[in-house]
Amino acid sequence: MKIYEHVKIHEYLKIYEHVKIKEIEMGKRSAPFKGLIIGILLAAGMFIVFQFIRASPDKQAGSVVDEFYRYEQEGDFAKSWALFHSAMKEKFPKGGYIQDRAHVFMSHFGVETFTYTAGKSEKLEKWKMAKTGPALDNVYRILVTQTYKGKYGNFDLKQEVFVVKEKDEWRIMWDYNQ
Known part of the structure; x- marks a missing residue:
C-alpha cells in the first residue's frame, strides 16, 4: 500500500469517526425534542377528545337553553327570540x-329578573310540538325552573323546553300538545 493511500484511508476513518460522534451527540440532543413532540401530540389528542365530549349533542342542546334563558334574564327578548325554531x-x-315577555313578566309579576336552573337533557327519538304538527327527530327535552321574587311573592315556573336542530343550528321549542 502506498503512503498516499494510507493517508487517504486514515482521513476517511477520521471523518467517519467524526460523523458517528456527531450522530450520537445529535441523538442525545434530539431525545428531549422527541419528548416535546410526543407531549405536543398527546396534548393535541386530549384537546380533540375534550372538544368531542364538550360538543356532544346533549351538551350543545343544554348550551342553547342556557343562552336562551340568559337573554331572558337580561330582558334581551330579541336575542332569545332569535334562538326559537321557525315553528315558534x-x-x-x-x-x-x-312586548308580551316584557309586559307579562316584568309588569304583571312585578319582577325585574329571575334565576333559573336547567335540568339534565333527555334525548327523544320523536316529538311533536303540537298534535297536528310534524314529528321531529333527535329532540332533547330539558326541564327549566324559573324562580321569580316579586311584589306578589316568590314563585317557580317550571317548563319543559325542547331543543331540536334546524339548518345545523340548535333551536328552542315549547310544547303545545293538549
Whole structure:
C-alpha cells in the first residue's frame, strides 16, 4: 500500500469517526425534542377528545337553553327570540314576543329578573310540538325552573323546553300538545 493511500484511508476513518460522534451527540440532543413532540401530540389528542365530549349533542342542546334563558334574564327578548325554531317564530312574531315577555313578566309579576336552573337533557327519538304538527327527530327535552321574587311573592315556573336542530343550528321549542 502506498503512503498516499494510507493517508487517504486514515482521513476517511477520521471523518467517519467524526460523523458517528456527531450522530450520537445529535441523538442525545434530539431525545428531549422527541419528548416535546410526543407531549405536543398527546396534548393535541386530549384537546380533540375534550372538544368531542364538550360538543356532544346533549351538551350543545343544554348550551342553547342556557343562552336562551340568559337573554331572558337580561330582558334581551330579541336575542332569545332569535334562538326559537321557525315553528315558534311563526307562533310568536318578534315584536309581539318582545312586548308580551316584557309586559307579562316584568309588569304583571312585578319582577325585574329571575334565576333559573336547567335540568339534565333527555334525548327523544320523536316529538311533536303540537298534535297536528310534524314529528321531529333527535329532540332533547330539558326541564327549566324559573324562580321569580316579586311584589306578589316568590314563585317557580317550571317548563319543559325542547331543543331540536334546524339548518345545523340548535333551536328552542315549547310544547303545545293538549
